[in-house]
Amino acid sequence: MSTTPPVLELRNIDKSFGPIDVLHSISLKVQAGEVLCLLGDNGAGKSTLIKTLAGVHQPTSGQILMDGEETRFTGPRDASARGIATVHQFGGTFPLMSIGRSFFVGVEPTKGWGPFKRFDRKRANEIAVKAVQDFGITRIDDGDRLVGGLSGGERQSLAIARAVHFGARVLILDEPTAALGVKQAAHVLRIVNEAKRRGLAVVFITHQVMHAMAVGDHFAVLIRGAIAADFRKGERSREEITDLMAGGETMAGLEALSH
Amino acid sequence: MSRFLRRPEAGAILSLLAVLALFTLGGADLGNLLGAASWVNFAANLGIVAIPVGLLMIAGEMDISIGAMIPAGSMAVAVISGHYGLSIWLGMAGALGIGVALGLVNGILTVRTSVPSLIITLGTLVAMQGLILTGAKVLTGTASVELQSPDWARQVFGQLIGGSHQVIILWWIGLAAVFWFLLHQSRFGNWIYAMGGDKVSARNAGIPVQGLTIGLFVLSATSASFVGMCQAILFNSAQVSGGMGYIFNAIVAVVVGGVLLTGGFGSVLGIVFGTLTFAVVAQGIYFTQIDRNWSNLINGAMLLVAVAMNEAFRKRAMAPLRRK
Numbered sequence: 359m360s361t362t363p364p365v366l367e368l369r370n371i372d373k374s375f376g377p378i379d380v381l382h383s384i385s386l387k388v389q390a391g392e393v394l395c396l397l398g399d400n401g402a403g404k405s406t407l408i409k410t411l412a413g414v415h416q417p418t419s420g421q422i423l424m425d426g427e428e429t430r431f432t433g434p435r436d437a438s439a440r441g442i443a444t445v446h447q448f449g450g451t452f453p454l455m456s457i458g459r460s461f462f463v464g465v466e467p468t469k470g471w472g473p474f475k476r477f478d479r480k481r482a483n484e485i486a487v488k489a490v491q492d493f494g495i496t497r498i499d500d501g502d503r504l505v506g507g508l509s510g511g512e513r514q515s516l517a518i519a520r521a522v523h524f525g526a527r528v529l530i531l532d533e534p535t536a537a538l539g540v541k542q543a544a545h546v547l548r549i550v551n552e553a554k555r556r557g558l559a560v561v562f563i564t565h566q567v568m569h570a571m572a573v574g575d576h577f578a579v580l581i582r583g584a585i586a587a588d589f590r591k592g593e594r595s596r597e598e599i600t601d602l603m604a605g606g607e608t609m610a611g612l613e614a615l616s617h
Numbered sequence: 618m619s620r621f622l623r624r625p626e627a628g629a630i631l632s633l634l635a636v637l638a639l640f641t642l643g644g645a646d647l648g649n650l651l652g653a654a655s656w657v658n659f660a661a662n663l664g665i666v667a668i669p670v671g672l673l674m675i676a677g678e679m680d681i682s683i684g685a686m687i688p689a690g691s692m693a694v695a696v697i698s699g700h701y702g703l704s705i706w707l708g709m710a711g712a713l714g715i716g717v718a719l720g721l722v723n724g725i726l727t728v729r730t731s732v733p734s735l736i737i738t739l740g741t742l743v744a745m746q747g748l749i750l751t752g753a754k755v756l757t758g759t760a761s762v763e764l765q766s767p768d769w770a771r772q773v774f775g776q777l778i779g780g781s782h783q784v785i786i787l788w789w790i791g792l793a794a795v796f797w798f799l800l801h802q803s804r805f806g807n808w809i810y811a812m813g814g815d816k817v818s819a820r821n822a823g824i825p826v827q828g829l830t831i832g833l834f835v836l837s838a839t840s841a842s843f844v845g846m847c848q849a850i851l852f853n854s855a856q857v858s859g860g861m862g863y864i865f866n867a868i869v870a871v872v873v874g875g876v877l878l879t880g881g882f883g884s885v886l887g888i889v890f891g892t893l894t895f896a897v898v899a900q901g902i903y904f905t906q907i908d909r910n911w912s913n914l915i916n917g918a919m920l921l922v923a924v925a926m927n928e929a930f931r932k933r934a935m936a937p938l939r940r941k
């Protein structure tokens with residue numbers, strides 16, 4: 359057990375949309391240098407949970423702690439300014455922009471002075487290409503290429519490299535491997551491991567047991583909005599996790615499993 | 618070559634070459650055609666409006682109220698400095714001011730409501746036409762207002778260089794350079810592309826989406842009223858009508874110039890070439906044996922081809938590099 363408080367901690371979080379209760383009394387810790395895998399069937403509430411972590415939703419009740427201190431996020435910008443980065447399934451949303459330009463959207467490096475300040479394309483491209491190459495994606499070497507021309511895995515990697523470059527402490531990945539082939543997915547998993555090695559806390563959602571087991575240190579299974587199981591690497595077999603992820607387990611069945 | 622084809626202006630440059638080739642086959646003398654003033658004048662008036670309209674389209678918005686802003690700019694300067702005989706400075710301020718005002722209305726309505734800007738500017742287009750007609754009737758009692766501008770104003774905004782080329786051509790070149798800097802060199806350009814790509818993500822990245830949208834609408838409306846103002850100074854009079862053709866023409870020029878209708882992609886150079894191409898088709902046809910009624914057909918067909926080509930260029934630009 360580490361002595362430093364978790365980067366993010368949820369205590370008894372409930373979330374309802376009007377009359378619909380989606381999350382029930384969720385308590386979870388997200389540690390630096392660890393990958394937390396969120397597992398669960400479709401509609402279990404995984405996306406809702408990470409949107410609450412990323413400031414998109416406000417919890418209906420319960421506490422969010424950052425570095426051990428209670429806090430609240432006023433919106434996604436507030437959360438991202440405080441180091442919580444979310445990478446969506448298709449990694450980056452500007453397919454028609456160049457790698458260098460999209461990497462720096464909103465924080466463009468400039469040169470020159472006054473009204474003649476210019477976007478420093480060369481520097482933007484250099485930094486962006488170097489950031490992705492440092493993650494082992496050496497195939498990206500031209501910052502002028504359009505993001506849309508990259509493969510799905512490369513786009514994910516670019517988005518993750520970008521988040522890390524801008525000082526993210528928590529990286530939230532919502533099904534980053536869902537649309538990818540075997541090789542591409544392996545690629546993204548390597549990047550996830552690299553982010554973890556650099557000390558980021560990673561929250562990773564997936565429907566694939568193999569992917570979860572390849573990178574996860576800590577697993578939480580959501581069933582109908584509640585945490586049905588919470589365990590560390592090696593505490594459950596692959597078959598047990600598969601059963602849990604199928605979500606077909608009744609609570610009684612789960613009890614039986616864990617005893 | 619493949620790098621060139623990935624650029625947004627590639628289609629427009631190829632279209633221009635194709636049209637010049639077609640017209641040469643149709644009996645035009647290329648030297649005569651290129652030396653003529655008619656199509657360059659036409660291009661300059663259109664081009665000043667087309668660039669900011671194109672920027673708006675890259676940002677994912679549309680402005681058709683420019684059709685009313687051209688007569689609005691003409692009438693404003695003619696009524697203030699012609700009919701009432703006030704200083705030309707006041708007239709010019711009125712013409713540009715009305716552009717800023719309508720741009721603000723368009724922009725604020727667009728960011729405050731969820732109504733598409735095409736519909737909003739359709740509303741302000743019709744409303745502004747009504748305002749010009751009533752204003753002209755109530756204030757001057759006629760639909761055509763005379764204007765005598767001082768020499769310096771004519772020289773700057775309305776002289777014919779060499780007796781044939783409108784001075785607005787120089788304004789077009791200058792403004793194109795400014796817009797080029799804005800879109801391709803400054804960080805605002807990056808924001809415009811990002812807005813056209815995905816507004817929500819752009820906002821989350823810290824881009825002042827609302828302010829920039831309003832600013833772009835102000836630019837397009839003011840550029841249109843500027844063109845109207847220059848026309849009134851050149852022709853010594855202003856009419857309540859006219860300008861509606863600019864809506865169609867500007868959109869064709871912008872799309873032929875490689876701007877995606879869905880936003881997020883395009884270039885100033887492309888829009889300039891799109892405008893040149895459109896102008897050559899519309900005016901250059903007189904230099905050929907081809908019946909001039911064909912020019913609309915050519916421009917319409919060119920629009921459709923351009924839309925299809927833009928889609929293809931976009932796909933090409935997005936195609937992953939082939940692995941060795």
Ligand SMILES: Nc1ncnc2c1ncn2[C@@H]1O[C@H](COP(=O)(O)OP(=O)(O)OP(=O)(O)O)[C@@H](O)[C@H]1O
Nearest residue numbers: 375378379380398399400401402403404405406407
């Ligand atoms: N804004 C909302 N308003 C009402 N209900 C919502 C809202 N967002 C999500 N829900 C409901 O909450 C439940 C959980 O949805 P969520 O998207 O979190 O599931 P998920 O675990 O991410 O599923 P998947 O694996 O399919 O992505 C669903 O029943 C969904 O209909």
Ligand SMILES: [Mg+2]
Nearest residue numbers: 404405406532
């Ligand atoms: Mg989901």
